[in-house]
Amino acid sequence: MESTDPTGKGSAEQSDSQRQSQMDRLDREEAFYQFVNNLNEEDYRLMRDNNLLGTPGEITKEELLRRLQQIKEGPPQQNAEENRGEATEDSNGDSIIDWLNSVRQTGNTTRSGQRGNQSWRAVSRTNPNSGDFRFSLEINVNRSTGNPNLPPSEQSEGSGVENMELTNQGEAEPEPEVETEPEIVATGENAVEEPAPQRGQRRARSRSPELRRIRSRYDRSRSPFNPTVEAPSRRAQHNSSQTVDVSPVEAEGSSRTRQLVTAYITNSTPETEGSSRTRQHVTARQQILVADSPIQSSMLSNSETRNSPQPPSAETPDNADATGNGQRPPTIVLDLQVRRVRPGEYRQRDSIANRTRSRSQTPNNTVTYESERGGFRRTFSRSERAGVRTYVSTIRIPIRRILNTGLSETTSVAIQTMLRQIMTGFGELSYFMYSDNDAEPGTPAAGSPPVAAGVETQNSATVAPRAPPAPEPVEPPNPPMEADNGSNDVSTSGTRREVRNTRGSVTFEESGSLPFLRLAQFFLLNEDDDDQPRGLTKEQIDNLSTRNYGENDALKTCSVCITEYTEGNKLRKLPCSHEYHVHCIDRWLSENSTCPICRRAVLVSGNRESVV
């Protein structure tokens, strides 16, 4: 009989301050639930989907209210210029990561920063209604800055930075209405202005240490999925001619195998569609390698390369080229968009081995590249108009767990996974762009390659000249000679590439430059999360019926929070007829698929195994 009240025993020992803080916490918790209960359906969903609900007991009601208002009112637009120039090298990547992590919670945001000769600007937008999420990152490389090597004349020229408008991208056709299977569509665009041809490789080199880095990062990011394929060539140098055009590679590919790939592509690039295309299907990796090899060149370099009309034989070249005017700094725009797509559209997550690529060529210089691997579909396309080249990468990732019922740690994991995949996708994009570059500047003379290698990286040695194996008639103004060279090289390139790849993935420089690359790295580092979602998707959860609690109802208590329902509470009813607070059950279902009371599978149609 000594201790009659066990609970009292514990609390008696508590210090007052602790007790007080706990009381406060409990108050906030109560307030939280009250707040959530009072939300109408729309607002609740809005907040949940944007991860604004925070942690019960920690977040205050005022804060919740503020967030709600904020997201309803729309984005507080920040001046992009605000932050500019503040970011330091080191902080850049991290800050953008932090920012990205918070993006989803804050609705629309704009952020920008500058580093070295690059400036970046990131914009995120969330459509509360559809849950679509869009993130775009735009990077301007300003040549004039940070390029000591450049001739003065060039520098002056380079100063002008051009921004590409994101809006142009056809990327997103809104199909929000269909809500079944959420998918992420990441669209990466790299719009490069075609500058007058001016520079040689040197420039490329000098100008973009960062670029190089980017490339390597890209490699890495890509590597997890497809290491062999990777090997973006490190030599940007080959290309020099300005002719824009379809890469020889493509031509080649077409010759070898043509198969139809389902054309589901891209709303994103309107141009692509409609045009007659050639599609190739490359099944074997090796083939891919071969085919690709000519293609590969660093995207970055490309952008630069493009600028330089002359095929730089080596590092020297710049000067000659320098003459050119009107070069504009390349702008890289990454546009990430998360939206919903029809259910079941891309379900084949198991076919990891599958990889399909297709290239199509259209009169208007649109090239599309498509790949598919275990659940992701990627589409890359390039189009060119009025001297502006646009690369679009669309990645579709079925996400089972976009659901941000908030509160759960797994959410961040899901986001990370998602982003990592997206970044990887960007890697692919770069890869594509690389290749594109190579092809384009029809100049890849045999001579140049070695030099290039030197410039690029340690790996460079391995890099061989990549000429397009088979010269295509279609091809642009490339001298036939080149083509020949290319073919010769090709055989070797495969092997070399391999070497490079391995190396490349390991090597790259740690001093990150572009924020998004860091991002990629960041996500890659956190690779260990499980890809085995057990929970329901947001759609699946939303499809379960809800109702408002009425006083007369029999069951009075939510089994999850052990709290009695009060009038007006929103309840969700599972197929087994058990009911819970929406916010309680939603969280559980985001990670689990059974009823908390009877353990019956919530989804009857079982594409997911029911836990018994």
Add this chain to the structure above:
Amino acid sequence: MQRQSRLKRELQLLSTEPPSGVSCWQAGDRIDELKAQVVGAVGSPYEGGVFRLEIMVPERYPFEPPRVQFVTPIYHPNIDSAGRICLDILKPPPKGAWRPALSLSSVLTSIQLLMSEPNPEDPLMADIAQEYKYHRAAYIATARSWTQKHAGAPGATHKRSGQEGEGLPPHGIP
């Protein structure tokens, strides 16, 4: 997290309407560290014993199961020498059977049941399981002696007074 409010309610219920043979309370300053006692069921070798347990409530509770361990040594096929308990509802799905509709109270009751109904097919202590299956008498004797020795079965007093105060089960106390 919902943990706090839910725990508060659970503890309240546990103190006002404790299930028979079970008690649970907050151990100290921390709300996520609880202590519990389970009384050995009548008819089991643990009868008369009062077994102490420690409960750690994870941050994500009730979406994750509480972690429960025996403090009092117990001779049981499904409870190891460190006090760890092999019980499905203590593991999260899909492997386990935890669900938010369960509670500390139901967990403790399940543990009490497990004590009197060992599951030798899923043993944590293989040798005890063997003994339980093939030499039941030996098992019972050992378990009983452990209970007397460690759990204050008849004779030992220190924990029981508290239990009585809780209005513990008639059968739990001799």
